[in-house]
Amino acid sequence: MKRGLPLIFIFVFGIMAMLPFLIPHPYVQNTDQFLRNDFLRIIAAFALVLGLGSLLRVHYDKIKRRRENWEYSWVLIIAFVISAFIGLFGGVEGAGPLPTRIGSFHFDIQTIYMNIEVPLGSTMFSLLAFLMASAAYRAFRARSAEATLLLGAAFVVMLGILPLGDRISPHLPSFAQWIMNVPNVAGMRGIQFGVALGGLATALKIILGIERSWLGGGE
Amino acid sequence: MRIIDTLLKVDRRIIYLILAVVVILPLLLPSPQKVRVMPPVEKLFWAVDTIHEEKVLIMDFDYEPQTQPELEPMGLAILRHAFKKRIKVLVLSLYVQPLGLAKSAQDRITDEYNREAKTNADSIIYGRDYVFLGWQPPPLVPMLGMGESITEVYKSDYYGNKTDTLPLMKKIKNYNDAELLISLSGSSIPVSWVAYAQNRFGIRIGAGCTAVSASDFYPYLQTGQFTGLIVGMKGAAEYEEMLEAKLNVHKKRKASESLPSITYAHLVMIAFIIIGNIGYFVQRRRR
Numbered sequence: 175m176k177r178g179l180p181l182i183f184i185f186v187f188g189i190m191a192m193l194p195f196l197i198p199h200p201y202v203q204n205t206d207q208f209l210r211n212d213f214l215r216i217i218a219a220f221a222l223v224l225g226l227g228s229l230l231r232v233h234y235d236k237i238k239r240r241r242e243n244w245e246y247s248w249v250l251i252i253a254f255v256i257s258a259f260i261g262l263f264g265g266v267e268g269a270g271p272l273p274t275r276i277g278s279f280h281f282d283i284q285t286i287y288m289n290i291e292v293p294l295g296s297t298m299f300s301l302l303a304f305l306m307a308s309a310a311y312r313a314f315r316a317r318s319a320e321a322t323l324l325l326g327a328a329f330v331v332m333l334g335i336l337p338l339g340d341r342i343s344p345h346l347p348s349f350a351q352w353i354m355n356v357p358n359v360a361g362m363r364g365i366q367f368g369v370a371l372g373g374l375a376t377a378l379k380i381i382l383g384i385e386r387s388w389l390g391g392g393e
Numbered sequence: 394m395r396i397i398d399t400l401l402k403v404d405r406r407i408i409y410l411i412l413a414v415v416v417i418l419p420l421l422l423p424s425p426q427k428v429r430v431m432p433p434v435e436k437l438f439w440a441v442d443t444i445h446e447e448k449v450l451i452m453d454f455d456y457e458p459q460t461q462p463e464l465e466p467m468g469l470a471i472l473r474h475a476f477k478k479r480i481k482v483l484v485l486s487l488y489v490q491p492l493g494l495a496k497s498a499q500d501r502i503t504d505e506y507n508r509e510a511k512t513n514a515d516s517i518i519y520g521r522d523y524v525f526l527g528w529q530p531p532p533l534v535p536m537l538g539m540g541e542s543i544t545e546v547y548k549s550d551y552y553g554n555k556t557d558t559l560p561l562m563k564k565i566k567n568y569n570d571a572e573l574l575i576s577l578s579g580s581s582i583p584v585s586w587v588a589y590a591q592n593r594f595g596i597r598i599g600a601g602c603t604a605v606s607a608s609d610f611y612p613y614l615q616t617g618q619f620t621g622l623i624v625g626m627k628g629a630a631e632y633e634e635m636l637e638a639k640l641n642v643h644k645k646r647k648a649s650e651s652l653p654s655i656t657y658a659h660l661v662m663i664a665f666i667i668i669g670n671i672g673y674f675v676q677r678r679r680r
Contacts, residue, residue: 195593211538211545218531287493295458303658307412308405311665315673325670329663335604335627336656337426344429351431354611363612 181383188381230254257286327353401672408665415657425649426656427634433614434631437599437621440573441474442639448572449481449565451539451596453582454495460579460603461494466629466648467601468495468577470636472502477640481561482523483543483571487532487582496551499525505644520559527551536586540568540594568596573620577601583610587618601628626651 187209194206233247261283263272268282275281316322333339334350379385430438444450452471456464475482484499486492503517510516517523526547529535538546543565544556556562564570574596576583583600590596597620602610604625613619623632629648636642 207538207541210534214531214534215529218534222530284493284496288497292458292461292494296461299459303416304409304412307658307662307665308408310662311403311408311669314666314669316670317673325666329666332659332663335625336659337428337627337652338656338660340429347429347431354608355615358608359611359615362608366609366612 177386177389180389181386185381185383188377226254257283260286327357397672397675400668401676412658412661415661416654419653419657420651423650424653425633425646426630426652428627428630428649428652430631430634431628433622433624434628435621435635437575437623438474438632438635438639440597440599440620441471441480441575442478444475444478444480444572446479447564448570449483449561450475451483451485451571451574453574453576453578453586454484454486454498455488455491455576455578455580455582456494457488457490457579458494462651463603463625463629464577464579464601465494465498466626466651467623467632468498469502469647470629470632471575471601472498473505473642473644474632474636474640476502476506476517476522477636477642479522481565483526483561483565484523485526485535485547486528487535489528489530492528492551496525499523520554521561524556524559524561525551526556532582532585533589536589537593540590540596542567568594571596573597573599575599575601577623579603579606581606581609583619584613587613591618599623604628626655 190205190209193202230251233250235241236244236247237251260272260274260281262270264270264274264282265272266283268274268280274285314325314328316325330346331350331353333342334347334353339346339350376385380388441450450471452468452475454468456468472482474480484495486495503519503523506515506517519525526535526543527550529538529546535546544562547556550556550559568574568590574586574590576586576598577600579602583598583602586598586600591598598618599620599622600610600613601623602625604627607622607624610619610622610624614622623629626648630646630652633646633649637646
């Protein structure tokens with residue numbers, strides 16, 4: 175029952191998700207609309223609560239067992255509780271019953287987001303440029319004919335997308351565009367076909383109950 | 394030879410410092426750079442420009458703080474374009490994180506227009522000229538549901554208003570009333586719009602993506618599934634260029650101002666790669 179029920183659900187709902195794309199009959203379309211607009215949203219709401227609960231449990235457990243970097247879990251839990259409290263009672267822009275300003279100091283969700291999350295997120299991502307520069311310096315070598323070709327294409331694309339490329343030669347941006355439009359598309363399309371066919375095969379295996387690793391249990 | 398050895402052993406902190414200097418300095422002294430507009434951006438510009446009066450433009454703001462510097466200038470430029478041409482806009486996000494950035498972009502552009510407006514007709518008014526639909530999880534629900542009824546999927550907007558009471562939404566039922574949907578995202582969301590909204594309902598899709606993810610999107614551009622594509626900061630600068638040249642919109646060109654910084658950073662990268670390779674070949678010959 176523990177494994178049988180999920181397998182029945184995945185088979186029934188998997189087939190039902192495919193049918194509306196193939197059968198235009200109003201009965202099928204209306205059932206699909208109900209499943210998508212009502213049923214799916216309820217499941218999504220449960221998943222959200224489950225996800226947040228799971229996140230808190232993982233970090234609580236980390237603190238309890240004093241695992242590596244457990245101190246940072248406190249940061250997550252405190253930030254979570256404070257922002258949830260402000261969000262629930264103060265509203266996104268301070269329209270709720272909880273006051274979210276002291277004089278000219280605002281602490282509504284939008285202000286917190288724009289002044290804490292946005293700079294933190296941008297900082298994390300911008301560090302990538304430094305790592306890329308260092309990695310390119312140390313590892314991007316013309317060791318073989320393929321690597322040399324890759325290096326050449328990278329130079330052309332890098333220069334071609336810059337305004338400077340146009341000044342070096344008016345043909346450079348067009349050549350960079352050609353690299354993106356032709357050899358890149360040829361390679362990407364091959365990869366995407368492969369991924370799509372692989373996805374289709376995996377989906378069918380899950381729907382038909384052949385692939386069962388998603389059920390867990392380690393069997 | 395000693396120079397080569399020294400260069401190859403250079404501390405990574407020096408590389409970081411050089412990169413930081415070439416990125417930060419041009420940002421302190423901003424000077425917008427002119428760019429040549431490439432076909433993918435030009436196509437998207439004209440697709441927006443030719444939206445019919447009775448149709449709307451749907452804008453999916455799905456970038457997060459991490460990709461905001463690259464994608465936000467696109468969003469600002471497209472909103473400026475739409476409001477300049479009095480095209481009605483519906484804004485949404487498929488995930489919760491980008492909501493704050495979507496709101497900030499709309500507020501900035503509407504303030505910009507409303508400061509200069511002299512009459513009510515000149516102003517950009519919420520509910521009449523644009524609506525912020527907000528966020529409805531999971532993404533599949535709005536992607537497919539908006540093909541049937543937008544107000545059924547988004548019963549209330551971001552601000553809690555009933556969508557069917559807003560003047561603009563009374564004229565808009567589903568994708569048939571939208572001429573174009575533009576998705577700005579650092580992930581594969583624009584491709585999902587093609588897979589679900591376009592394949593089933595036929596809506597035209599335009600996309601804005603980060604430079605690093607551009608190669609994933611070119612196949613969709615070539616097949617015509619994407620009406621146009623804006624790639625990275627350079628693409629956003631091209632859109633700003635078009636806006637200024639064709640519609641005489643002279644506003645702060647955020648992407649164009651950031652281009653010198655990107656140019657120098659790329660040149661430094663190229664220089665590093667060349668130096669690294671010279672060192673590699675010299676060492677190989679020595680062996």
